[in-house]
Amino acid sequence: MFAYSYLRAAKLVGIGLFVFSLSMLAGPAVSASQDPAPKPQQSQDHPEFPAGDGRETTLRVCSKCHSVNNLLATGRDRQGWEDLIVKMVSLGTKGTDEEFTDIAGYLTASFPPSFGAKINVNKAEVKQLAMTLVLTSDESKEIVKYREKNGDYKSLDDLKKVPNVDAKKLEAKKDKLLF
Numbered sequence: 423m424f425a426y427s428y429l430r431a432a433k434l435v436g437i438g439l440f441v442f443s444l445s446m447l448a449g450p451a452v453s454a455s456q457d458p459a460p461k462p463q464q465s466q467d468h469p470e471f472p473a474g475d476g477r478e479t480t481l482r483v484c485s486k487c488h489s490v491n492n493l494l495a496t497g498r499d500r501q502g503w504e505d506l507i508v509k510m511v512s513l514g515t516k517g518t519d520e521e522f523t524d525i526a527g528y529l530t531a532s533f534p535p536s537f538g539a540k541i542n543v544n545k546a547e548v549k550q551l552a553m554t555l556v557l558t559s560d561e562s563k564e565i566v567k568y569r570e571k572n573g574d575y576k577s578l579d580d581l582k583k584v585p586n587v588d589a590k591k592l593e594a595k596k597d598k599l600l601f
């Protein structure tokens with residue numbers, strides 16, 4: 423569990439000023455959310471963040487110093503997200519224990535380890551290909567079959583030669599491919 427309670431004490435000694443000066447240090451990524459008690463952002467902002475408990479809290483608390491898009495770089499398990507939150511608290515993130523618990527829950531549910539993971543198309547099994555690249559299992563089987571017959575893929579172009587696989591799907595996930 424988190425032990426963030428000391429932050430409440432810090433709040434009493436002028437969190438507003440503190441957050442504001444941190445924001446100034448952090449530079450231009452900071453926007454209107456430097457208010458110490460900002461209103462939750464509207465849900466239509468940040469469409470990459472799926473609906474779920476803790477979403478608004480996450481967007482509010484984690485957008486004070488940098489873009490929340492930082493959160494989209496990699497998926498993590500609960501421990502990983504909690505460790506990250508602890509690090510952010512050490513860097514000056516303000517919030518209550520309840521807020522941090524909500525944020526950890528939201529991030530774990532929305533961005534699990536498989537989120538943002540890359541996949542080695544020369545090693546991956548059918549199921550992994552299907553999950554990470556959002557292919558049908560038939561398409562994933564074709565990828566494995568072609569690999570077994572023709573050897574390792576060296577590039578996206580090689581992969582696009584596989585019959586019966588939608589090249590648009592591969593193109594969409596090209597940042598996730600390792601060869």
Ligand code: HEC
Nearest residue numbers: 444483484485486487488492493507510513514515516525
């Ligand atoms: C008080 C300012 C501040 C707030 C608020 C803040 N961060 Fe950060 N964050 C930083 C700084 C500074 C860095 C760069 C530090 C580094 O990379 O070691 C950073 C980097 C990151 C990174 C990329 C580096 C890494 O370790 O993966 C992620 C992800 C991240 N923050 C997530 C969060 C989350 C989640 C929250 C909300 C709980 C949050 N941040 C709130 C200051 C803040």
